[in-house]
Every structure is written in C-alpha cells, then in structure tokens.
Amino acid sequence: MTPKTRKLDTLIIGGGHAGLTAAITAAEAGARVCVLEGAPKSHRAGNSRHTRNLRPMHQGPILSLTGTYGEDEYWDDLLRVTDGQTNETLARLTIRESAQSVAWLYRHGVHFQPPLGGTLHLGRTNAFFLGGGKALMNALYREAGRLGIEVHYNAEVIDLKFDGKRFEEAVVKAEPDNRSFQAKTLVAAAGGFESNIEWLKEIWGAVADNFLIRGTPYNRGEVLKLLHARGGQQVGDPKQCHAVAIDGRAPKFDGGIVTRVDCVSLGIVVNDNASRFYDEGEDFWPKRYAIWGRLVAQQPNQIGHVIIDSKSIGAFMPPVFPPIVADTIGDLARRIGLDETQLVKTVNRFNAAVQPGTFDHTELDGCKTQGLEINKTNWARPLDQPPFSAYSLKPGITFTYLGVGVNEKAQMLMATGEPSDNVFAAGEIMAGNVLGKGYLAGIGMTIGGVFGQIAGREAAQYALK
C-alpha cells in the first residue's frame, strides 16, 4: 500500500443527499466510510443544494404535513406521471420506505416547515426543509463530521477498477500522482449527466447548446459513464429528463428555483415566429410546468415568449428578472425581437376567440378560446389591458433519468441482470428505475433518501461481514 492509497470499508462517490444518507447509515452501522465529493466545499451536495422538499407517504398529519398520503394514492400519482414507465417493486419500496424518511432526517438535525409561500397545494404531500436543501445538507455534513466520516472535496473520480462485477478501487485525479481509494463496498451516488453539455448534444443535437442547466455544474455523469463501461446495466431513456421552461436570462448553470416563470397559464406563449404552440391553460401550472421545457425545446431557437397584460400582475410568484414592458403589443414585439405584424395578428386572433366566462385562477374555470388551431382551455382572458409584459423562456434541465439498474438491496445490476455483490447505487444515478418519465414534486429527494439508506445499510453489512 502506497501512501497514495486509502483502504476503507465503504466508499461513497457523491456528496449529495443520497450519498450523505448512505454515508451516515453505513458509519452508524460501524463501517469506516469515506465520501468523495467532486465539487469544492462551497458547491458541495450537487442538486440537493437546490431542493426544498421531499414527498413522504404518511398516515394522518405529521410535522408540517396535513392529512394522509397513502401508498395507493402515491402509487397512482407515480403511475400517472410516468405513464407506467416505472419498476413497480422498486417504486412501491420507495413509497413504503419514504414513510420514515422525515423522522430519519429529523433525527439527523434537519428541520421541517409548512409549505413555502405560493406552494400551499403541496401541504399534504410534501415536507419542506426549513431553510431549503442547503440547510438540509449542512445538517447532514455536520452529522458526518460527528461520525468521523472522511469527506474529500474537489475529488474527481477518473477511473473505477472492477474485477468482473466486483468493485476494487476508485482513482481520484490529483497532482502530481492520482490517489487510489480501495474499499470493500462502493456506493455510487454521483447524480446524472445534466451539466455535461457535450453528452446532452450527443443525444439532443445542437439544440442542447440552448439549454440552461438549473442545477450544479458538477453533475457531468463521469461516474455513470464509468459504471456503464464496467458492465453496469443501463436504465432509462437518455433523452428523458426533468425539463421546465425557465427565464431565458437565467445563468447557464445553478440558477435553481428563482429562474422559474409562473405566469404561463395567465397569458399566451408564442415562439420566435410569434405563433402559439400549445394550450397554456391545459391544467394547473404546478401540474404542467414540467412539460414546458420540452415544448420550448422543440421551438425555433429553443425560445418561447410568455405575454401577459396588466390584469395578471401580482397573480403569480414574482420572477427574478423584470419583464420587458410596453404599452402596445406591437411595441412589445419590437422590444422582444418578434415580427410586429405577426404578434399583433396572433394576439388579436386570440382575443377574438376568447369565450365569455368567469375567470378564477384557483380552479379549472373553463374560460376558453374557440375556433383556434390551438385553443387555450382554461383561464383564457383577452390581452387588452396595457401595459403588456413579456418574459422569454428557455428549456431548463433539472436532471437526467439515464442511470444504472438496481435491485431492492440497491445493488447495481450488471448488463446480464445479475447484481454486483459490492456495488450499490442511490439517488439520481438510479432514479430512472423508479421514474422513467415525467416528474412528481419531491420524488427525487425521496428516492435519494430511501435508496441512500438501503445502500448505506447493505454496503456496511457486506463490508463488515
């Protein structure tokens, strides 16, 4: 053993919610644990830093959660958003185990609070972390410190050495010599590949250059790629990702929650040709925002423009960037670089098609347009009260679904279908097993917590055997 080699019971790659949960669980079981975090300390914890809640099954009200959210209802919700692209065994395991995730986090120093302003609709199903995901991760890192877990920041894993389906050693880039971490068990919790633009381009083509990445710039998918190369089973469609429409002026990476634009259902959305392309009032925004990233990605230049009039000001979560404002639609078109005649025509046709009704944004009010190629089916009101405001929209990628297959012990499956004895996976890197498509608010953190605990427990047990 050279000084550049560390020997451990359990090695965790990825210092987000899943990784730290696995690390804490394994250390509590008595394992010598080390966490390799690819980011510097300031950016540790991957996308967990940007999260705000998880979705636990519960009987009756607990902490901030109201009512009951039972297994069957949860399963129905998951089935609906994924169109059945889910592994029922693993999904039901996630749902059942999620019942104790809030208590587990609470025991490890995480506090909860009622739903944040503007998210009352999640009060029954989603438990919000006091202070958000970074507060949660700070608590888990403090817990890791108390348990004596070694954490290495800026630890970029460049190779994983396997003997058949057994993990032996991880190589971490370092100067002048790379460092080696040997462990009896490995937990891979290093996230997806959403911030690897080159990889996204391989799948989406050049349009991926116009994608904004809502989360960490450090989820480059290198560990996922290595696991596939070592024979790990590929799970999930590479093209599937959680993509929402966000403000086009958002930073390329790490814009997080504030970049959302919540007024789509109150106005109309046009593309660069000044044409509408989808029913803005199909359903409540929280149920629809996750399809708009994809919709915008299919438009010319991957851009959308949401236009509202003054009636809607104050009726939605305030966006981070100010809108472009003008007193006439024609003027607005000029300011946002659209064809003036075309936008005026689109708005006039829309306004003329609006049917009488009583507007109520708190319910599917049936205020609709009639006779357009694409009708707006709820909350349709003419855009006639200046000033008019416009926000540009771009696809914002939250995370990708391509991952490695796992079984109920969180063991990674090989391409042959057999499990690896000593490789486990948790979090985004295996979320595609449960979430093949679509999105359910808080499900990502739920999967991370549940599989983090299973992976930590199983990895420690195997290592200490």
Place this chain on the structure above:
Amino acid sequence: MRSSETLIEAERVMTICNACRYCEGHCAVFPAMEKRLAFAEMDLDYLANLCHSCGSCYHHCQYADPHEFQINVPRTFADLRLETYAAFSFPSFMAPVLRNNTNWAALSVIVGFVVIFTLTSNWTGGVTDNFYDILPHKTMAGAFGTVGALVVLALTLGVSRYWRSLDLPSPFSLDWKHVRSGIKDALSLKYLGGGTADGCTYPTETPSNVRRLFHHLTFYGFLLCFAATSVGTVYHYSLGWVAPYSVFSLPKFLGITGGIGLLVGPIGLLWLNHRADDQTKPTADGGMNRTFLILLLLTSLTGMALLLVKQSPYLAPALIVHLSVVLALFLTLPYGKFVHGFYRLVALIKYATEIDR
C-alpha cells in the same frame, strides 16, 4: 429619497429572495418580504431593521458567494441598517461624526468628563465611602440630568423619524395587541433562533443559542443597572434616603446583579463577534458594534471596581472614571449600536400589524 448603492443592492437581493423563499421559516424578514412585489426605500428600511443578523439565510443560501447572484442578506441589511441609523438620527450632523470615529469620540468624551470632574471635585484625599464627599450631588445630578435629557430628546426624535418613515400610524392609534406582540418578540429575541429551538447559525454555521444568551445577559444586565439608578433616584428625592446604600439594599442588589450580566454579556458578544464569519457582518461599521460593547463592559468593570476600592484612597479616581464612562456611554447611545434596539422594536411592531398577530 435616498438612492444609495446599499438601497440598490438591497432591492436586487430582495427581488431574488422573493422568487426563492426558501428562508421563509427562519425569521420575520422573509414573510414580510413575501407580502411585497416591489421594494421601495420604505420597505427596505423596514426589512433591514427586521433582520436580526442571525446568519441562517446566509449559511443556507444556494445563491451565496461564489454563486454569481452573490446573495448575502445579513450583510446587505447590516449595511442598510447603518444607513438608516444615520438617515434618521437627530441632530443629523452627529451621526457621521460618531459613526466614523466611534472609538475616538467615546474616548474623548471619557477624558473630557474625567477632567471636568477632577476639577470640580471636593475631595482632598482621605478615606470615604460617601460618593458625595468626592463629587457634590448637584454636580452629578447636573451632569446626568443634562446628558440624560439630551439623550432622551435625540433618541425620541430619531426613532420617531424612523417610525414615520415606515408609514406607521401614531403609536396611540395602533392596536395594543400588535404593540404587545412586537415588544414580546423584541424582548425575547425570538428571531435570533433561526426558526428552531436549536438556535441560529451564529457565530458559525452550526446552530447555537449562545448569542441569544449573551445578548440577554447584556440587555437585562443593562436594564438592571438602569433600574438600580432609578431606584436610587426615588430613594434620594422621594424618600430622602441618601446614598451610600448597604450591599443588601435594593439599588445595590440590582446594580450588582445587573453588573455581572453586563460583564459576562458584552465579553461573550465580543468573543462571538470575533469568531463570526466576516461575511455576515456589515461591510464597515466604523467599529460601532465593538465600541458600544466595550463601553458597556467598561461601565460594569468600573462600577464593580467601586465595590472593591471602597474605604480606600482609590475610590475617588475610580468614581470619576466610572461616572465619565457612563456619561460617554449615554452620550453615544443615540448615535451608536444602542439604537438598533429601538429600530428593531419599531420594525417588529410594524410586522405584527402587517401579519395581524
């Protein structure tokens, strides 16, 4: 209308925070922010003084440095609070003088009074434990009466300017329920808790109640010392009981208890301030916070020293120094860190009226 860089930065920060809202459970600032869509000067002056600088929202911020949004609510609001203290202080020309030269100002006031008291002292040597043998009662009463009146006037006018700037109605037309709630939140330091029983993230990211403890010791120590003087005044003028009082008398008991709080509290707060992350402190406060704590500490130190040098020739110089320190403390009250309590109280009362609690 001010249009300072601090205000512009505060507006930028609040616009981003209002789109995020993750910190809403930490304190009153964020629920108050959520009631607004835009942030005018009045709103920012209010929110800044609602902030207790507990640091939770900084340590938990996904947009803090090195993120390009560079969000730092505690620092932004600490800077803005300093600006509000200066903007509303009375008379206006005093604020910059004291803010930029707090240590020198305090020191020169102390030296000045030491000189005046030494010159007006009737003490000719010898041992006494009667203060009036050292300084005539009318000198003491005159100095404290004059300084006290100036301080009360300056504080009242300054704080009422702030009150009016927030568009609050006259204090007498407010619902007493709201006033009571504001006072309770201020006296209990509710928002130095970070929203949980674990306490706030000050001085480090690990939650702790230690700052609340030291602040309570300081504040209630100060109040007890103030009560000791007030009881003494009543004894003197109403009851005709003239000092010195015994150690078991009410003024002495209050003074000693308060003095202990005023020793431990400021030392603790100075220590925490030293340990705290620089990121959560104001960009530059001209030493205002430290000067105030040191003056409080000197007040209790010199006050306690009086007990030790009783019946000795050192009593006279000790008394003169003690009284000079107390007068310096008083004179700097309206232009130093002390005012934060009043501004905070006004903001908390406004918050109670806003959320109707």
